[in-house]
Amino acid sequence: MTERMAALADAAIHVVATKGMRGLTHRAVDAQAGVPTGSTSAYFRTRKALVEGVVQRLADLDNAEVEEVGTTAPLDPDRLAEGIAHVLDQWMTTGRERTLARYACLLEATHHPELRGILAHGERPRAQAKAMLAAAGAEDPERQGRELVAFVDGLLFDRLVGAGALGAPTPGTPESRAELAQAVRAALRGVLGPRP
């Protein structure tokens, strides 16, 4: 993906996050990116291509992020929860648009199977979760990893969408991170099962 395409895809992600999939049109992306009308249409000839571009870009951004993080493996559940909570908090603040766009794309993939391959949703986090749980001595890391990812995903979604946010501290603050960490600890506790 060329630099220009990436820029357009980024603008498209912003459009999806702020106006929804319905607002995702070639011209809207042009406007958002501040490029002359027709540019997006030239790089992503069809709308399908545009959507795929968005999905691809989301995947690329995620991959870049994962590589950046590396494979530090703190096995202490409490520290682990802190770490996950930190990431969640980022996804709710700085990365809010990306997260919203991702959820929109996931829903879209429901009726456009070809997107699923590109998105490969949650494969990376799921693998990470599995590895962590295996390291922590879980008996069925595969299943438990699925559960953990689902729980954490739900936490994120509910907050983002404003539902679970009522009564919860505003994201980005230390209180928010602390509260998130508490919830993540609960998820871990549940997934790991009654322990010795």
Next chain:
Amino acid sequence: MTERMAALADAAIHVVATKGMRGLTHRAVDAQAGVPTGSTSAYFRTRKALVEGVVQRLADLDNAEVEEVGTTAPLDPDRLAEGIAHVLDQWMTTGRERTLARYACLLEATHHPELRGILAHGERPRAQAKAMLAAAGAEDPERQGRELVAFVDGLLFDRLVGAGALGAPTPGTPESRAELAQAVRAALRGVLGPRP
């Protein structure tokens, strides 16, 4: 809401579930409902009204369902998990379209605050969860209720979207319900905390 509007709204829900918010147009609903072109446009004059109609209908259907269920309160966590798993399984099979439409609307509500009031997402389940946890002697039912709903919601979303479904049994089968129940037990365990 008149019977005719309800029928149109139901058709609209089907459209949203199968073609996404983007496919929700007056004419598409007409076609789906098998009524002459222009009918939907007459009952929901603007697109905004149409979307609100969908959201309202979703809320109504939920309310009807809740009333039907009543307030049987089985306090045993295992039975509770079974019950929740059963409902989840229904939402993934019979009620799949409604569930998908609901998620689409939740995402939509992100940039259309007026929808939030109608949808009042999760208020009812959250209240139920809170009551159950309180009955089970939880120390902070409010927060724990939020957590439980988020976890369960995540479980549902991940499965629906096909991500967490890889490696999971196909919905509708007893195995699926059993596996769901196991996950829900994990969620309950995590939320309830280390117990005596």
Next chain:
DNA sequence: ACCGGTACTCTACAGCTGTAGAAGGAGGAC
């Protein structure tokens, strides 16, 4: 200077979408 190619921009146009209002028609009051 010329030329070929590449990257970008502009424009046209068919079809779809949102919205309004006119036309039709069933039924009830009188």
Next chain:
DNA sequence: GTCCTCCTTCTACAGCTGTAGAGTACCGGT
């Protein structure tokens, strides 16, 4: 019967969207 009212259907039309192709500017090679 006549009239009025409400429900339903039909039609028009402006604006938007997807898509294609022609036009233009830039750049490296010769």
